[in-house]
Amino acid sequence: MTNDMEWQQVGHLDDIPKLGARVVRTPEGDIALFRTTDDQVFALRDRCPHKGGPLSQGIVYDHKVACPLHNWAIHLETGMAVPPDEGCAGRLPVMLEGRDIYLSLTVLDGAGSCG
Amino acid sequence: MRKKLILIGNGMAGVRTLEELLKLAPEAYDITVFGAEPHGNYNRILLSPVLAGEKRFDEILLNDEAWYATHDITLHTGKRVTEIDRARRRVVADDGTTADYDRLLIATGSEPVVLPIPGHHLDGVVTFRDIRDVDRMLEVARTRRHAVVIGGGLLGLEAANGLMKQGMEVTVVHLMESLMERQLDGPAADMLRRSLEERGMKFRMGGETEAIVVNGRDAAVRLQDGSELPADLVVMAVGIRPSTESAESAGIYCERGIVVNDTLQTYDPRIYAVGECVQHHGTTYGLVAPLFEQAKVCANHLAGLGYWRYEGSKTSTKLKVTGIDLFSAGDFIGDDTTEEIHFNDIAGGVYKKLVLRDDRITGAVLYGDTADGAWYFQLMREGADISDLRENLLFGQHHLGDAGHGDVNRATLMADDQEVCGCNGVCKGDIVKAITSKGLFTLEDVRAYTKASSSCGSCTGLVEQILAYTLGGDYSAPEVKPVCTCTDYTHDQVRRVIREQGLKSLAAVMHFLEWKSADGCPVCRPALNYYLLTAWPGEYRDEGQSRYINERVHANIQKDGTYSIVPRVFGGITNPLQLRTLADVAEKYQIPQVKFTGGSRIDMLGVKKEQLPAIWADLAAAGFVSGHAYGKAVRTVKCCVGSDWCRFGTQDSTTMAIEIEKMTWGSWTPHKFKMGVSGCPRNCAEATIKDLGVVAVESGWEIHVGGNGGVKVRATDLLCHVTTMEEVLEYTGAFLQLYREEARYLERTAPWIERVGISFLKERLVADPEQRRAYNERFRASQVFAQEDPWGERGTGGVDRHEFIPLKVLG
Numbered sequence: 001m002t003n004d005m006e007w008q009q010v011g012h013l014d015d016i017p018k019l020g021a022r023v024v025r026t027p028e029g030d031i032a033l034f035r036t037t038d039d040q041v042f043a044l045r046d047r048c049p050h051k052g053g054p055l056s057q058g059i060v061y062d063h064k065v066a067c068p069l070h071n072w073a074i075h076l077e078t079g080m081a082v083p084p085d086e087g088c089a090g091r092l093p094v095m096l097e098g099r100d101i102y103l104s105l106t107v108l109d110g111a112g113s114c115g
Numbered sequence: 116m117r118k119k120l121i122l123i124g125n126g127m128a129g130v131r132t133l134e135e136l137l138k139l140a141p142e143a144y145d146i147t148v149f150g151a152e153p154h155g156n157y158n159r160i161l162l163s164p165v166l167a168g169e170k171r172f173d174e175i176l177l178n179d180e181a182w183y184a185t186h187d188i189t190l191h192t193g194k195r196v197t198e199i200d201r202a203r204r205r206v207v208a209d210d211g212t213t214a215d216y217d218r219l220l221i222a223t224g225s226e227p228v229v230l231p232i233p234g235h236h237l238d239g240v241v242t243f244r245d246i247r248d249v250d251r252m253l254e255v256a257r258t259r260r261h262a263v264v265i266g267g268g269l270l271g272l273e274a275a276n277g278l279m280k281q282g283m284e285v286t287v288v289h290l291m292e293s294l295m296e297r298q299l300d301g302p303a304a305d306m307l308r309r310s311l312e313e314r315g316m317k318f319r320m321g322g323e324t325e326a327i328v329v330n331g332r333d334a335a336v337r338l339q340d341g342s343e344l345p346a347d348l349v350v351m352a353v354g355i356r357p358s359t360e361s362a363e364s365a366g367i368y369c370e371r372g373i374v375v376n377d378t379l380q381t382y383d384p385r386i387y388a389v390g391e392c393v394q395h396h397g398t399t400y401g402l403v404a405p406l407f408e409q410a411k412v413c414a415n416h417l418a419g420l421g422y423w424r425y426e427g428s429k430t431s432t433k434l435k436v437t438g439i440d441l442f443s444a445g446d447f448i449g450d451d452t453t454e455e456i457h458f459n460d461i462a463g464g465v466y467k468k469l470v471l472r473d474d475r476i477t478g479a480v481l482y483g484d485t486a487d488g489a490w491y492f493q494l495m496r497e498g499a500d501i502s503d504l505r506e507n508l509l510f511g512q513h514h515l516g517d518a519g520h521g522d523v524n525r526a527t528l529m530a531d532d533q534e535v536c537g538c539n540g541v542c543k544g545d546i547v548k549a550i551t552s553k554g555l556f557t558l559e560d561v562r563a564y565t566k567a568s569s570s571c572g573s574c575t576g577l578v579e580q581i582l583a584y585t586l587g588g589d590y591s592a593p594e595v596k597p598v599c600t601c602t603d604y605t606h607d608q609v610r611r612v613i614r615e616q617g618l619k620s621l622a623a624v625m626h627f628l629e630w631k632s633a634d635g636c637p638v639c640r641p642a643l644n645y646y647l648l649t650a651w652p653g654e655y656r657d658e659g660q661s662r663y664i665n666e667r668v669h670a671n672i673q674k675d676g677t678y679s680i681v682p683r684v685f686g687g688i689t690n691p692l693q694l695r696t697l698a699d700v701a702e703k704y705q706i707p708q709v710k711f712t713g714g715s716r717i718d719m720l721g722v723k724k725e726q727l728p729a730i731w732a733d734l735a736a737a738g739f740v741s742g743h744a745y746g747k748a749v750r751t752v753k754c755c756v757g758s759d760w761c762r763f764g765t766q767d768s769t770t771m772a773i774e775i776e777k778m779t780w781g782s783w784t785p786h787k788f789k790m791g792v793s794g795c796p797r798n799c800a801e802a803t804i805k806d807l808g809v810v811a812v813e814s815g816w817e818i819h820v821g822g823n824g825g826v827k828v829r830a831t832d833l834l835c836h837v838t839t840m841e842e843v844l845e846y847t848g849a850f851l852q853l854y855r856e857e858a859r860y861l862e863r864t865a866p867w868i869e870r871v872g873i874s875f876l877k878e879r880l881v882a883d884p885e886q887r888r889a890y891n892e893r894f895r896a897s898q899v900f901a902q903e904d905p906w907g908e909r910g911t912g913g914v915d916r917h918e919f920i921p922l923k924v925l926g
Contacts, residue, residue, distance in 0.1 A: 010923040019634060019660040022922035033922060037634055054676040057664040059637040066637040068664045068672050071569065084564050105925070 005093060005104040013039065013099040021056040021065070026105060031092060032056035033101065034076050036063055041101055042076035043094040045112050049074075049087025079114050088114035117145045118217040120417065121206055123196045123361060125150025127159060128390025128406040129222030130178055135414030137186055139631075143418060146188045147214045149206070152245060153193040155179050158554060159245070160403055160586070163436075166249050166277030170551070177554045189214075199365035201383060218385055218417060221373060223358040225391040225401065229351055230265065234327030239334055240349045243274045252348060256281035259347030263287075263336045265324050267294045269434060271352030272307075275316055276436045278348070286317040286344050288324055288336065298432045298443040302459065303466050303482040310439055310464070319344070357392040357399055372399045377424040379413040389413050395427060402430050403586075407556065422629070423603065431492045433485065433583075442488035445478035445495055446470060453477060458509050467509055474502045486526065487511040489583045503872045526580035535577050538570035543581060550585045558582065559600060571826060572861075599638035601630050606859040610646050619651055621658055635661075642860035645747070648783055649855050652897035659915065665745035668918050669905045670727055678727060679720040681744035682734055683780060686754050686772035686792075687715045696737040704730055714751035714789060716742055728919050731910030740904040743780065747861070749851070750789045752776040753801070757794030757811065766811030768794035771840055775809070775847055781901040782851060782894070785858040785867075790847075803831045806864040807850060809843055812836075816843050820850055820876065821868035829865045832873045835881045848891035849880050855894070 016022045016035040023046060024031040030046035032055045042063070046056050053069030063076045073082035079091035090112015093104040107113050120136075122129045125148050133146060150156075156178040164170040183190040194208040205215050227242035229235055239255060241248050256262075256278060264275040267289030275285045293304040308318060323339040327349055335343040357372035368374050368382040372394030379387050379395075389409040391401055400406060405428035415423040431444035449455060449470040458467040465483035469476055469491065476495040481488050490512045494501060501508055529535070531544030549555055549564045561578055562569040568578040597603050604612075609628065618624045621643050625635060635643065640661035647655045659667045670678035684693065697717055701709050707721030722730065743750060752775050755761065757768030772792040779790075791802035792809045802808025804824035808831050810817045815838035819831030834850070837843060853876065858867040868876065880887045908914040 008925065010925070015917065015922055017660055017917065020917075022917065025921045025924040027926040030921075051674070052676075053674075054672075057668075057672060057676070059640065059663065060660070061634040061636050061640070062632060069674065071637065 006106055007095070007102040007104050009100055010103045011101050013041065013096065013101060015101075016041070019060045021058070021060060023054075023056045024103060028105070030054070030056070031103065031105075032065075033094065033103070034060050034065060036060065036076070041094050041096060043092040043103055044074065044076065044079050045090040045092070047089060048072055049081055049089055050085070055089060079112060090114065118143065119215055120144035120146050120218045120220065121214055121216040122146065122148045122220045122222060123199075123206065124222035124224055124390070124392070125152065125154075125156055125190070125192065126222060126224050126390065127156060127177070127403060128224070128410055129220060130156040131407055131410040132220060132222065132389050132413050132417070133186075133188070135411050136417050139414060139420065140418035141186075144218070146186070147191070147216075148183065148188055149191045149194050149196050149208055149212075149214075151193070151195040152247070154246065155182065155190075155192075157246065161551075162243070162246065162249055163273040163277055165246070166243075166252060166274065167280040168277075172246060174551065196361055199361055199367075199386075201365055201367075201386075204385070216385075218387065220413070220417070221362055221381070221386065221388040221392060222390040223361060223392045225355040225357050227351065228354040228356055230324065230353060232324060232326050234329070234334075235351070237327055237329065237334065237349075239347055240327060240351065243270055243350055243352050244355075252278060252350065253281065255348040256283050260284055261286075261345040262348040262350065263344050263346040264350045264352055265336070266350075266352035266354070267291070267318070267320075268352065268354070269295060269298065269432060270355075271350070272311070272434065273436060274350045274352055276311075276314075278350070279314065279316060283348070284315075284317075286319060288319045288322040288338065288344070290321070290323055292321050294318075294320075295434075295443075298447075298480075299441070299482075300447055300468060300480050303441070303443075303468070303480045306461070306464065306466055306482050307434075307439065307441060311436075355391065355401060357394065359392060362386075362388065362392070370394055377412075377426060378416045378421075379409055379425060380416070387413050387417065395425065398427060400428065400430065402432070404428065405430060420629075429492075429496050431488065433488070440481070440483055440485040442481040442485035443479065444488070444492050445476070447478035447480045449478065456509050469509065471501070474500050474505075476501060486580075489580055500872065503874055526577055526584055535581065536565075536567035536570070536574045539566040541565050541567035546578060546581050547585050550582060556582075556586065598642055599636055601625075601632045601635050601639050602628060604628055606642065606646075609643070610650075613646055613650050619647065619655055621647065621661055637663075641666075645783060645785065645860050649897070653900040659918075666747070668724065668727065668915075669741055669743075669745060669909065670722065670724075671745040673720065675721075676724075677720070678722045678724060679718055679744075680722060680727070680730065681712060681716050681718045681742035682739040683742040683751075683776070684716055684739075685776045685780075686752055686769055688769055688773060693737065693739075696734070696739070700730055700733050703733070712744065712751075714744075714753050716744070716751055718744070725919055725921075728910050728916075731906035733910075735904065735907040735910050739906070740780070741906040746783065747786050748784055748788065749776075749779045749782045750787055752779075752790040752792060753805070754792040755794050755799040757792075761794055763797060764794040764811070765813050766794055766816065768792045768800070768809075768811055771809060771811075771816070771843060772800075774840060774844060778844055778848065778895075778898070779851060781903070782855070782898060783901065784851070784855055785860050786863045788851070788854070788864070804828060805831070806854075807847060809847075814838065816840075818843065818846050818850075821864045821873070823863060823865040827865075832868060834873075834876060845887065845891045846880065848894040849887045850876070850890075852890040852894035852897075853879060855897075856890075 010024050021032050021034045032044050032046040034042045046054050048067040050072045053067040055065050057068040058065040064073050066073050072085050074089050079089045081087045092112050095102050158175040158177050161175040196206050197209050198207040207213050227244045241251050262278045262283040262285045264271045264287045267287050275287050279285045294308050325339050326337045328337050334346050336346045337343045359369040359373050362373045363369050373388045373392050375388050375393045375395050381388050390406045408428050412423045412425040434441045453470050453472045456469045468480045470478040475498050479491045529543045533543050535543050568575045624643050644658050644661040664672050670680050704726050706719045710718050712718045752772040754768045754772035758764035788806045790807045791800040791805040793800040793802045794811045802810050803819050804822040808819040817836050818834045820834045822831035823829045
């Protein structure tokens with residue numbers, strides 16, 4: 001674990017239901033943490049690039065989430081909208097150590113990364 | 116090492132098969148394509164608009180060379196395969212190129228029939244088959260004047276129309292006395308001919324071409340009666356025949372076409388064939404829709420999945436001549452065992468004929484007003500019993516109840532800037548442009564590219580109609596619609612399998628039915644969850660993650676991410692104490708807005724998610740339960756004051772409403788389910804636009820079903836008349852259960868009843884008391900488990916706590 005990433009423990013894998021999501025509240029806005037069937041965890045800004053819908057409330061399937069407001073699909077791995085829709089919900093670095101979830105907010109001021 | 120697949124024929128059927136195959140098994144084969152034409156795959160059905168100058172060639176190209184490169188497909192254009200060596204499993208092209216195969220797919224299409232008359236090989240004689248023919252015609256049209264089209268069928272008339280648009284004088288020579296005799300009956304053909312004559316087209320009916328002769332510089336078509344028609348250009352459009360040459364020379368069994376079985380295999384099981392070159396159960400096809408159906412099945416078998424079968428297609432025809440509306444499908448002539456319904460308005464230019472056998476449509480011809488063509492065709496393919504619709508059938512779908520698809524009829528008349536999808540602001544022109552420029556063929560494609568019909572879905576019928584209108588006879592709404600793209604199975608099939616196989620979890624269903632995606636998707640998962648819940652009440656564990664957010668957290672998500680809640684007030688009858696509790700809660704939690712709903716309940720809006728459990732705890736303490744205003748569930752029972760107060764009231768509607776709501780609350784249904792009870796026929800509770808409406812009359816109660824006051828207004832159908840409140844309750848439970856068990860997920864009662872017919876309901880619920888009682892008992896049994904208040908569980912029971920609190924608060 002490198003220091004410049006400033007990893008912070010935010011919870012335990014079992015805190016998020018499979019194919020579910022939880023929110024981490026930060027001063028810069030909400031971050032949605034998703035757990036997929038294969039027990040991977042992904043972090044995106046909790047704002048759909050379409051109309052700002054809370055992605056944490058959507059249905060998770062494969063490595064995607066469907067926004068609850070207008071059903072845009074967003075790739076969890078990249079934060080990019082599934083074509084032909086275009087846009088990006090910023091992606092944040094997240095990692096698992098055992099079953100502990102660590103999140104890094106270092107890219108948050110840039111609204112997360114895309115692609 | 117990957118297996119090798121060779122496709123002979125770079126046309127729509129073959130390439131469509133590859134596209135389907137790449138979706139199913141992208142890594143299964145190294146693919147090589149041989150095409151005799153020097154282009155990528157283009158949309159042959161749009162050659163007519165190219166000839167008419169309404170489109171350019173690049174607009175009809177479906178797969179450019181980049182597409183083949185992206186999918187690692189080796190493409191040989193301009194090379195004709197001359198030999199199939201089945202022993203060595205190798206093909207040889209006319210330039211000597213060879214390639215080996217493990218599987219071979221023949222999609223050589225068809226070739227135009229050329230009449231072997233004297234002069235048929237002359238320079239100005241062309242067929243109408245590929246882009247080269249079109250280029251040739253356009254070239255002649257630029258400098259010369261007289262064209263003769265031999266053949267007054269679909270293709271010939273489209274060619275004639277195109278040439279006329281290019282400024283030529285066109286005469287159509289047709290052997291028969293009636294145009295398009297394979298698609299039209301006499302009256303429709305006459306109307307078509309008159310309309311084309313008005314545009315300047317000339318006809319020689321019953322004309323047999325004897326020869327094409329040259330007199331000095333000028334050529335002419337000579338008919339059997341000796342007359343001659345000047346002809347700088349002769350288009351032969353007398354039919355097509357399957358291209359079977361390469362298959363035949365390799366010893367593959369052919370009759371009129373290459374004979375294939377239900378898995379699209381030829382007599383050599385390594386060799387498949389699709390498209391116009393094949394003959395299946397004695398039939399050959401020349402329209403795109405059946406070819407695409409074949410492509411889907413063939414790809415399924417090439418991918419090694421092996422569960423799909425091709426059982427033949429029913430086809431319909433539309434003429435692609437701008438300004439002429441003509442539709443034909445099925446057996447439109449009929450015989451001793453059929454009857455006909457006609458509409459004939461010659462001056463108005465409208466003719467309709469439906470052929471019926473045993474209350475089912477077997478064929479249709481429409482001229483002038485084809486708006487309902489797609490609908491008749493659908494009824495025909497489904498084999499739907501039309502006895503309930505009969506008296507209004509010919510007047511079209513908009514004369515029925517308009518449940519969710521009344522707009523269908525508008526599609527053809529709509530201007531390009533008219534809005535189709537009111538949810539996403541998509542106009543007809545946007546959809547047509549996306550269909551033609553992106554090469555879209557299905558409803559799913561249109562949804563993905565334009566968003567039309569992807570929200571409330573009420574414009575789905577209209578979008579399908581626009582697809583049909585834009586693609587002509589080449590669009591076919593899928594005969595049976597799969598649940599979603601994760602599966603080929605329909606709602607009804609999935610549901611039957613769940614019951615028959617005793618499947619009790621989403622994972623089990625997806626495994627048993629070989630779902631194509633690991634987790635399913637937001638379309639199928641809520642549907643499966645619902646089907647499992649109704650099949651195994653009390654036994655199936657509801658999977659929250661497969662429910663839409665509203666049903667997972669039991670409140671309505673709003674555009675800003677807050678929620679709204681509607682506490683249940685049975686029958687809408689309240690009291691000061693209840694109202695005070697609601698007022699206190701609104702103040703205590705600083706709820707931004709309070710309003711009355713359309714179902715006369717109180718809605719509190721702008722609630723933060725974290726506040727929900729505490730609010731519910733307060734409400735539960737005062738005896739409130741969830742109003743399920745967020746769910747595909749029983750909503751409210753709206754009522755008037757009835758005989759308690761009203762001087763006109765005939766029955767006690769408030770007690771009736773409260774009893775119904777107490778019995779039914781908490782039940783999950785395929786879509787939202789609203790009820791109303793009116794105390795007299797003045798119907799102040801608007802019960803006749805509810806899913807179930809009860810209207811009091813002096814002698815008892817009328818029970819009405821299938822109304823809708825939302826997307827499309829539909830008045831209810833009367834189910835029956837009863838005398839006691841107990842009977843009303845029994846019918847209500849039975850109707851709800853029938854709807855729960857039979858309707859597809861997300862199908863409101865209105866479209867469901869239009870699909871199955873009110874007679875279907877009457878047979879089960881009115882004519883058969885025993886069945887009615889059984890339905891009601893099953894409903895009551897499922898209610899034992901459904902009537903646990905989800906708000907109470909979450910407010911005071913701590914259920915699903917993780918849904919309502921952040922994982923962590925940082926900074």
